[in-house]
Amino acid sequence: MTHHPTQSPQFFLTAPSPCPYVDGQFERKVFTHLVGDKAREMNDLLTQGGFRRSQNIAYRPACESCRSCVSVRILAGEFSPSKNMRRVIARNADLIGAISDAEPSTEQYSLFRSYLDARHRKGGMSEMTVLDYAMMVEDTHVQTKIIEYRRRGPDSFITGRGEGELIAVALSDKMADGLSMVYSYYNPELEDRSLGTYMILDHIARARAEGLPHVYLGYWVNGSRKMNYKVRFTPQEHLGPRGWERYKNEAV
Incomplete structure (x- = not known):
C-alpha cells in the first residue's frame, strides 16, 4: 500500500x-x-x-x-453581467440546477460522451470510458458536488430539481474562498442556449448567495481561441509573480 x-x-x-x-x-x-x-x-x-x-x-x-498559462478567478461579489450575459440568463430561465454529492450516472456519461464527440473529438479526454468518467467524478477527497441542469417542472419550487432530459452538468469543488469549476459539459445540440456561459453565470450567483468571493475558472492562455471566453467575466484576477492582481481586459 x-x-x-x-x-x-x-x-x-x-x-x-x-x-x-x-x-x-x-x-x-x-x-x-x-x-x-x-x-x-x-x-x-x-x-x-x-x-x-x-x-x-x-x-x-x-x-x-x-x-502562457495564467490562473483566473472571478470576483463574484463585484460581478455584473453584460447585456449579452443577461440575455443568456433569460434564455435559460426555464432551467434549474440541482446540486448533489459527486456521484456518476449512466445518464451523465451519455451526455458527456455526446459532448466530447461533438466538441472535443481529438482532445485528450476523447477516449474516456464510462469507468474513466466515474473516476473523474467520484475520486475526490475534497468537497466536490455535481450540478445537474434540467427544465423546470411544476414541482421544482418544492423539490429544487428539474424534470426531463439532462441538459448540462457541472462538476465543482466548494472551497473556503469560492467555487472551483473542475469540468462542465452540455447537450451540444443546444448551441443557441450558450450553456457554457450560463453555467459560469450560475456559479457566480451561487458563490454570491453563499458569501464566497471567488469563482475559479482554471487556466487562460492569451491568444487561445478555446480560452477567450474566460476573460469576458469581469472583474477578475489573474495570478502572476506578485500574486493575484486585477486583470484589465481592454476588449471588454
Missing part, C-alpha cells in the same frame, strides 16, 4: 510533452496527491496558488520556457 503523508505532501514533475495550446512548446506539470484528512485544506491552499484538481491529483504548469 502506498502511503501519502498528510502533513508534508510530496511534489512530482512530469516528463515534457507537446503543449495542446501553444504550438512548438512542450508542457510539464508539477503535481501532488490530495488524500487524507488534510485534503480539503491542501486543495484550498494549492488552488489559491494556481493549482487545479483532477481526481485526487493537484497540478499546475511547470514549463521550462513558457509562462
Whole structure:
C-alpha cells in the first residue's frame, strides 16, 4: 500500500510533452496527491496558488520556457453581467440546477460522451470510458458536488430539481474562498442556449448567495481561441509573480 503523508505532501514533475495550446512548446506539470484528512485544506491552499484538481491529483504548469498559462478567478461579489450575459440568463430561465454529492450516472456519461464527440473529438479526454468518467467524478477527497441542469417542472419550487432530459452538468469543488469549476459539459445540440456561459453565470450567483468571493475558472492562455471566453467575466484576477492582481481586459 502506498502511503501519502498528510502533513508534508510530496511534489512530482512530469516528463515534457507537446503543449495542446501553444504550438512548438512542450508542457510539464508539477503535481501532488490530495488524500487524507488534510485534503480539503491542501486543495484550498494549492488552488489559491494556481493549482487545479483532477481526481485526487493537484497540478499546475511547470514549463521550462513558457509562462502562457495564467490562473483566473472571478470576483463574484463585484460581478455584473453584460447585456449579452443577461440575455443568456433569460434564455435559460426555464432551467434549474440541482446540486448533489459527486456521484456518476449512466445518464451523465451519455451526455458527456455526446459532448466530447461533438466538441472535443481529438482532445485528450476523447477516449474516456464510462469507468474513466466515474473516476473523474467520484475520486475526490475534497468537497466536490455535481450540478445537474434540467427544465423546470411544476414541482421544482418544492423539490429544487428539474424534470426531463439532462441538459448540462457541472462538476465543482466548494472551497473556503469560492467555487472551483473542475469540468462542465452540455447537450451540444443546444448551441443557441450558450450553456457554457450560463453555467459560469450560475456559479457566480451561487458563490454570491453563499458569501464566497471567488469563482475559479482554471487556466487562460492569451491568444487561445478555446480560452477567450474566460476573460469576458469581469472583474477578475489573474495570478502572476506578485500574486493575484486585477486583470484589465481592454476588449471588454
